[in-house]
Amino acid sequence: MSVTPLDRRSTVDALAEALRARILDGELGGGARLREQELSTGYDVARHTVRAALRALEAEGLVVVEPHRGARVAALDAAAVQGLYELRAALELEAARLALERYDGALPAEVHAATARLAQACRRARPRWSAVVDAHEDVHHALVAASHSPRIAAAHRALAAETRLFLVQLRPSWTYERMAGDHEQLVDDLEQRGPDALREHLRASARAVIDLLEQGGPDAKGAPGRSPA
Numbered sequence: 001m002s003v004t005p006l007d008r009r010s011t012v013d014a015l016a017e018a019l020r021a022r023i024l025d026g027e028l029g030g031g032a033r034l035r036e037q038e039l040s041t042g043y044d045v046a047r048h049t050v051r052a053a054l055r056a057l058e059a060e061g062l063v064v065v066e067p068h069r070g071a072r073v074a075a076l077d078a079a080a081v082q083g084l085y086e087l088r089a090a091l092e093l094e095a096a097r098l099a100l101e102r103y104d105g106a107l108p109a110e111v112h113a114a115t116a117r118l119a120q121a122c123r124r125a126r127p128r129w130s131a132v133v134d135a136h137e138d139v140h141h142a143l144v145a146a147s148h149s150p151r152i153a154a155a156h157r158a159l160a161a162e163t164r165l166f167l168v169q170l171r172p173s174w175t176y177e178r179m180a181g182d183h184e185q186l187v188d189d190l191e192q193r194g195p196d197a198l199r200e201h202l203r204a205s206a207r208a209v210i211d212l213l214e215q216g217g218p219d220a221k222g223a224p225g226r227s228p229a
Helices: 011-024 036-043 047-060 078-102 109-122 129-145 150-157 160-173 176-193 196-216
Strands: 063-066 070-073
Touching (some): 011 047, 011 129, 011 160, 047 063, 109 129, 109 176, 129 150
């Protein structure tokens, strides 16, 4: 008897995916309330499905669920952004140093390929920030993986949720073109000047988010066509 493959994605997974995209695209800003009844009605799903999807997003660090207060989209404050920058710099700079050492001053093909995919995602006719966030993550993960240090890679993966929130909050400060160009330049500069180029790259984006928070908070909206970096 022939077997027909089924779509194994559950309703919970589908709802979590839809909400994740809305958060990463900036449609649901930091601090936005995620009310069970509204989501249940809007997506035509049971409330227990909504609760399960919100718990899944909470595990990813994208949502905060508070007893008796409901759920809201997570956001980083200025202190958290500074702390994230410091930890990413410690991990990624050492990873870049090791990678350049292991590959005789160059970066492996995987890093260049991930950077090209990011540029492609940014330069599409109708780019989606959620797709750019995924591609950005791949670039930095590829760079860290090139160190061949499992401990650094594991520590870096643990920062994925915070880094995604950081990118959402950076959205009003960067154009898509700048996102693509900065990472293409970063790879070139790493091979020419070494890890200091990465420090400058991380510091600039962290400073942009902190400035934005100081000026108007994480819900500040960018102009159409703009995005984080």
